[in-house]
Amino acid sequence: MSRQPATASATASPPEVETTVVASKSQRAYDWIRERILSKEFGSGYRLVLAPIAEQLQMSAIPVREAIRRLEAEGLVEYDRNVGARVALVDEQAYLDAMQTLGVVEGYATALSAPLLDAAALDEAEAINERMRSLLDRLDPNYFTQLNKEFHSVLFRACPNPLVLEQVHRCWTRMSGLRDSTFTFVPGRAEESVVEHAQILGLIRDGAEPIDIELAARNHRHRTLQAFLDRNPATSPTGPAADRQPATTDHLPT
Numbered sequence: 001m002s003r004q005p006a007t008a009s010a011t012a013s014p015p016e017v018e019t020t021v022v023a024s025k026s027q028r029a030y031d032w033i034r035e036r037i038l039s040k041e042f043g044s045g046y047r048l049v050l051a052p053i054a055e056q057l058q059m060s061a062i063p064v065r066e067a068i069r070r071l072e073a074e075g076l077v078e079y080d081r082n083v084g085a086r087v088a089l090v091d092e093q094a095y096l097d098a099m100q101t102l103g104v105v106e107g108y109a110t111a112l113s114a115p116l117l118d119a120a121a122l123d124e125a126e127a128i129n130e131r132m133r134s135l136l137d138r139l140d141p142n143y144f145t146q147l148n149k150e151f152h153s154v155l156f157r158a159c160p161n162p163l164v165l166e167q168v169h170r171c172w173t174r175m176s177g178l179r180d181s182t183f184t185f186v187p188g189r190a191e192e193s194v195v196e197h198a199q200i201l202g203l204i205r206d207g208a209e210p211i212d213i214e215l216a217a218r219n220h221r222h223r224t225l226q227a228f229l230d231r232n233p234a235t236s237p238t239g240p241a242a243d244r245q246p247a248t249t250d251h252l253p254t
């Protein structure tokens with residue numbers, strides 16, 4: 001009995017397998033591009049051209065396009081119909097908006113998370129804060145900022161509302177794209193932050209009302225923003241929007 005030629009349906013990959021492969025490649029492209037944006041290898045205004053990136057990653061343009069769309073949704077990439085996709089241009093208003101938004105969502109996430117934090121989590125946060133305190137005499141702004149993020153992450157990670165958590169992480173991602181640490185510009189704010197961290201921890205340990213914890217966390221973020229504004233009056237949000245010109249450097253703090 002002669003063998004029948006294989007049909008196309010017998011040799012082709014199932015649609016769900018192809019979709020999974022594209023999704024996996026898209027994640028790899030997303031991680032690759034995002035890492036280079038956050039490390040400043042791809043600076044503000046850097047054009048993200050599909051073909052060279054796809055060639056570099058040895059994949060088609062489709063997953064690269066999907067990755068760029070994700071980064072655009074996060075605010076790290078913008079699309080200009082004249083030049084295509086590019087790393088978002090940093091401006092002062094974007095920094096103010098991101099900091100104000102982070103203060104609101106992070107404060108609320110911390111308040112929702114607080115009743116669910118056990119002693120081990122609070123001890124972990126306290127240990128991080130003590131590490132931050134030990135750096136005050138020889139401040140490394142970028143490392144201090146990394147520890148600051150770890151501290152707050154411990155406090156809000158138990159938040160039971162995934163949508164709120166998603167917004168917090170989006171804000172942190174956006175802030176990372178806005179470059180340098182606040183503590184580079186206002187190093188005196190580092191010591192104040194450590195003190196305020198201890199106060200927030202004290203409220204949580206004492207079982208304070210959620211609104212009090214939320215306000216403490218929000219005010220903590222607001223004071224960081226205000227410290228930068230006081231040092232740079234030109235960035236004050238009180239003036240007319242038309243008077244605020246986009247920044248031309250990558251030196252806005254997070």
